[in-house]
Amino acid sequence: MTTFKLHKPEEEVRRVGFVLQKQGIHERIPAQVGINIDVSGSMTDLFKSGAVQAALERILPVALYFDDDGRIDTWVFSNQERMASIAPATAKNYEGYVEREIIGNNALKAVLWGGTDYGPVIRSNLMTYGLMEEEAAGGLLGMIFGMSRDTFGEETRSGIPAINYFLTDGENADRDAAWALLQKAEHAESQIYYVMVGVGDERFDFLRSAAEQFPNVGFVSVKDLGEFVGSDDAYEKLLPAELCTWLKHEHDDEDDDHH
Numbered sequence: 001m002t003t004f005k006l007h008k009p010e011e012e013v014r015r016v017g018f019v020l021q022k023q024g025i026h027e028r029i030p031a032q033v034g035i036n037i038d039v040s041g042s043m044t045d046l047f048k049s050g051a052v053q054a055a056l057e058r059i060l061p062v063a064l065y066f067d068d069d070g071r072i073d074t075w076v077f078s079n080q081e082r083m084a085s086i087a088p089a090t091a092k093n094y095e096g097y098v099e100r101e102i103i104g105n106n107a108l109k110a111v112l113w114g115g116t117d118y119g120p121v122i123r124s125n126l127m128t129y130g131l132m133e134e135e136a137a138g139g140l141l142g143m144i145f146g147m148s149r150d151t152f153g154e155e156t157r158s159g160i161p162a163i164n165y166f167l168t169d170g171e172n173a174d175r176d177a178a179w180a181l182l183q184k185a186e187h188a189e190s191q192i193y194y195v196m197v198g199v200g201d202e203r204f205d206f207l208r209s210a211a212e213q214f215p216n217v218g219f220v221s222v223k224d225l226g227e228f229v230g231s232d233d234a235y236e237k238l239l240p241a242e243l244c245t246w247l248k249h250e251h252d253d254e255d256d257d258h259h
Helices: 009-022 041-048 051-066 097-103 119-128 139-145 175-187 205-213 225-230 234-238 241-258
Strands: 032-038 071-077 083-090 132-136 148-152 162-168 192-199 217-222
Touching (some): 009 051, 051 071, 051 234, 083 097, 119 175, 225 234
Parallel strands (some): 032 071, 192 217
């Protein structure tokens, strides 16, 4: 199985820069980089083979290019509320990260190897970046039952756009809930772009539909994760033209705000 090992981060960061230049991005646009990693039962072999670790190492140079902190904000998820935000992956801790922080992390025992729902982790992304907040619902019912409603915002807490990679090998069981979150975030013009990476032979109808519907969602179909991250054109696929157009738009809007 072809795979990828990050030996010279600075060299890989330069390669990321070359790919972006081809897309018309000639100066560094600051962005936060995150990843949601599917830890459902069907992902077990991809973890054991080292493919998930290799994918993380391939995405890290993207984070090092865009993010001053050079880190990947990292979440793991399975089904229902079984998800967690874990220690960010960085240039200092990436070696052995998946084994140490995910597979061997006792705190994640209740999260690992379940089913597949996207909604809870998308919700956590949006709240972490300050793009969504829970507010007490107005009126008598809100007061009596402690009901809350979600409000969606345009700018992240830091004012810097977020690129979030979504690594999954299965269809989700919560299509309506996940779709509603993506729809509301897009409607609010929230500063987050999802690169949905579907691994294996599933149809990924939800991810494909989301990528067709929303300008801030892209879809990458990957038959073999190890081969994908080891391929010479991995960065081209991880940094698709639509994402680059979106980044330039966000950057231009930011420049306009400062004039």
